[in-house]
Amino acid sequence: xxxxxxxxxxxxxxxxxxxxxxxxxxxxxxxxxxxxxxxxxxxxxxxxxxxxxxxxxxxxxxxxxxxxxxxxxxxxxxxxxxxxxxxxxxxxxxxxxxxxxxxxxxxxxxxx
Amino acid sequence: xxxxxxxxxxxxxxxxxxxxxxxxxxxxxxxxxxxxxxxxxxxxxxxxxxxxxxxxxxxxxxxxxxxxxxxxxxxxxxxxxxxxxxxxxxxxxxxxxxxxxxxxxxxxx
Numbered sequence: 001x002x003x004x005x006x007x008x009x010x011x012x013x014x015x016x017x018x019x020x021x022x023x024x025x026x027x028x029x030x031x032x033x034x035x036x037x038x039x040x041x042x043x044x045x046x047x048x049x050x051x052x053x054x055x056x057x058x059x060x061x062x063x064x065x066x067x068x069x070x071x072x073x074x075x076x077x078x079x080x081x082x083x084x085x086x087x088x089x090x091x092x093x094x095x096x097x098x099x100x101x102x103x104x105x106x107x108x109x110x111x112x
Numbered sequence: 113x114x115x116x117x118x119x120x121x122x123x124x125x126x127x128x129x130x131x132x133x134x135x136x137x138x139x140x141x142x143x144x145x146x147x148x149x150x151x152x153x154x155x156x157x158x159x160x161x162x163x164x165x166x167x168x169x170x171x172x173x174x175x176x177x178x179x180x181x182x183x184x185x186x187x188x189x190x191x192x193x194x195x196x197x198x199x200x201x202x203x204x205x206x207x208x209x210x211x212x213x214x215x216x217x218x219x220x221x
Contacts, residue, residue: 032206038153044198051206054209059208088153094207101145101209103155 002027003043004089006104019064019078021107023091026072031093033074035066037086050074065106086111115139120210126220131186133215135199142202144182145209146173149196158184158197162189189219 006023013019025031035047045058048066056066063082067075073089088108094101117136125131135144137203146158159166159173161182163189166173170189175182195215 034208036209043213044200044209046208046210049206049208057206089152090155092209094209100157100160101147102157103147106153106155108153 002031002093002102004091004093004104006103006107007109009105010108011110013081013109015083015111016080019076019081019085019109021076021089021091021109023074023076023104024072025074025093027070028093030071033068034092034094035074035076036090036092038090040087048076053073081111083111085109114213115129115203116199116205116212118199118215121213122216122218124218124220125189127170127190129189129219131189131217131219133184133191133197133199133217135182135184135212137180137199137201138184139203142207143177145200145202146182146184147198147200149198149214151195155198186217191219191221194218 003026032051034049036044036046037047048056048058050056050068053068053071064078086109088106090105090106092101115138119134143160143162145160146157148156161173161175170187172185196214198211198214200211204209
């Protein structure tokens, strides 16, 4: 079965500091990978998705970037965090027709 | 107008009650997903539906493709069912999920 490992679970970072969140997938190859964010009291918003190694599509302009250096690895980064980057970040695998989605356990980021 | 609309936004009920959460969408889809988000934030995929009805324990999900509508039912609700329930539809070649706003369900003992 497919599993997603996402870390860290919680993170408190000062404004202006860098960010790196990592997500790895097991049990599948060439998955579609997604980064979502949920701001406090809001719904889930797609940030980035990737259909293959090195292929990144951004959904919204922002202070973040994503990379996929390996087939089963998806990284969310920022060079300088803003207060508005606070939220709950979820990595997900899925999207192939006929398959469901599997979500990571999430990272709660607080920028102070 | 959002592509996925859920109702109600908040629902409080007593333990044992039958619960219905509704989801309407405005686009053609290959499947619809029901997700459960617990207070800690973690999300669990409950159902993926492309037609008809699916049942898992006390949870039942139905979809009417012609009417672009889906419902999630919980029978004999329990306080541990308290969570946010989200419907979502995949769009585009990359099957990106578009989410409803979620329904916050609280079941009181």
